[in-house]
Amino acid sequence: MEKGQVIIFPTDTIYGMGCQLYDKVALERIYEIKKRSHDKDIPVLVSSIVQINVIAKYDSKALRIMQNFWPGPLTLILQSTPDFYNKTGDKTIAIRIPDHYVTIELINNFGPLRTTSVNISGEEPLNKIEDIRKQYGNVVDHIYGEHVGHYIGIASTIVDISNGSIKLVREGAIPFEDILAVYNK
Incomplete structure (x- = not known):
């Protein structure tokens, strides 16, 4: 993936549209393609907790949640590290470790990926590769659709634990009650 490129790829939940973490040009393209408001941040997919240490701060409760539900369909909103904030202006960051070999391979090759659903903001995400190719084939730089993999067709649960509460x-x-039970252990 080169600078400025936007790709579409399968994840363990739904197809994702993404770019490299600090690629401002590609990130702006995603906002334009999706007609997404800039006050809605785009989550980050990582392949390990080690990658999170560079971009987010977390406590023992957050770590317990990560260890129980990752890799998997849970997105956590955490406080940004000073370095990430200085590079992006984002005080918080939504992060997830997906459970899909294609996604993990992309992250391992290109680093953490800013990733969002494949749709116009507010509409239902597209999950059939034929529909994705038809609507976005001429708009993005590459579609990884030839890979067979598992995905559940339901978006990840998003939980905010950035301010000491959940x-x-x-x-x-993932049902919120399951996450809450681990958080309150």
Whole structure:
């Protein structure tokens, strides 16, 4: 993946549209393609907890949640590290470790990926590769659709734990009660 490129690829939940973590040109393209408001940040996919240490701060409760649910369909909103904040202006960051070999291989090759669903903001995500190719084939730089893999077709659950408490942002593949039980252990 070269600088400025936007790709579409399968994840363990739904197809993702993404770019390299600090690629501002490609990130802006994603906002334009999706017609997404700039006040909605785009989450980051990483391949290991070690990668998180450079971009986010977390406590023992957050680590316990990570160890219980990752890799998998849970996105955590955490406080940004000073370095990440200085590079992006984002005080918080939504992070996830997916459970899909294609996604992990992309991350291992290109580093953490800013990733969002494949759709126009507010519409249902596209999950059939034929529909994705038809709508986005001429808009993005590459579509990784030839890979057969598992995905559940439901977006990840998003939980905000950036301020010392836990808050459900979006119900998804993992029930909030399950996450809450681990958080309160």
